[in-house]
Amino acid sequence: MSYENPKSIQAVVLDWAGTVVDFGSFAPTQIFVEAFREFGVAISLEEARGPMGTGKWDHIRALCNEPQIANRYAERFGRRPTNDDVTAIYKRFMPLQIEKIAEHSGLIPGALDAVAVLRARGIKIGSCSGYPVCVMERVVALAKANGYVADHVVATDEVPNGRPGPAQALSNVIALGVDDVAACVKVDDTVPGVLEGRKAGMWTVALTCSGNALGLSYDAFRALPPDRLSAERVRIGASFAAARPHFLIDTIADLPGVIEAIEGRLAAGHMPQAC
Structure with missing residues (x-):
């Protein structure tokens, strides 16, 4: 028996506020x-x-x-x-x-469509948050009413050590039956959340515009002049640099294209720990 690199993504582990719900992470x-x-x-x-x-x-x-x-x-x-x-x-x-x-429970525009694309590719949807169980129960119920249900949810107080440690992300790996962390992608709008994915050995995607780093409502984000938006992307990208995300995108709506790019890297023999 020998090790073989995974060829496709098996699971995506999504953050909640600023990633799937609550554009601007206001709650x-x-x-x-x-x-x-x-x-x-x-x-x-x-x-x-x-x-x-x-x-x-x-x-x-x-x-x-x-x-x-x-x-x-x-x-x-x-x-x-x-x-x-x-x-x-x-x-x-x-x-x-x-x-x-x-x-602040509204789904981020494009989230449902992005998740549907991932599910159509056979990808499981894990999730974790800095919220404890008592808050997550409410967040999950509100999201379900709006049409979003993750395959697994891990709150911060369900593991010995939360972010930036890898425990919540790895709990998803176990619960979802994933056989290789390199076949997982962690998506988050915060530095601790990206570090969580990195420490878990996953591919990581940092969100620059939907979450805490930009801190604007969806309408305010859409109203930003192009030069201001470009400057904000540069600023936020620099703030994530030390966490070394593999990809930077505006919102979860851009995630399906990134998954294709990651699978291209896997096919070429690249692994997240080496990138």
Whole structure:
């Protein structure tokens, strides 16, 4: 028995917010702002977007580690935020997130068509998110009502260590019966999500315009002048550079063409770990 490179893609592991639903990834970021506000600490939407892609407790911890936010917290409470403070903010964040998630549950334009093309090629659809189970249950139900159902879902609190570690992506490999990680593609709009795919040994696709990095609604994205959009693509591409995504595309609508390109690379003997 000898090893043979896979010749085709068996599964795609999709992120949720900013990838399949919630163009601009507004649901998690706005709730961070609201949760901190309830503790008397102001953070901006731009600050809230910084650690996007990690689990939500880790995201809040990262925000509290930012010197400017830690200083504001200290001005309010007379000390810098501890892990107990992070947990208190997280416990307020969760019900707010569940309450507000429906406001940003719309499917990203082109998502259903792209998924249909992949399924027609026999590709399974895995998924994972920085959301915990209690939020993912709501996200999955709303997506199903809009016509999208993944073959498998892994929330961040269903594995020992979430992004940027590979556990969620690899959980999809096991659940979907994929026999080679090189036959998988991880698609995400955040650096931790791309690193997740890289560390899992998968092909990786970074989304530049539908998610956290651009942070605009679909209408605002479509209204960008061509020169501004080009500049944003360059800026966002540079922000992903250290994570080394194999491909950069605007939105999931562009994914079927990338799958063809990846299968071309596989046919030529290329492997994601070596690219």
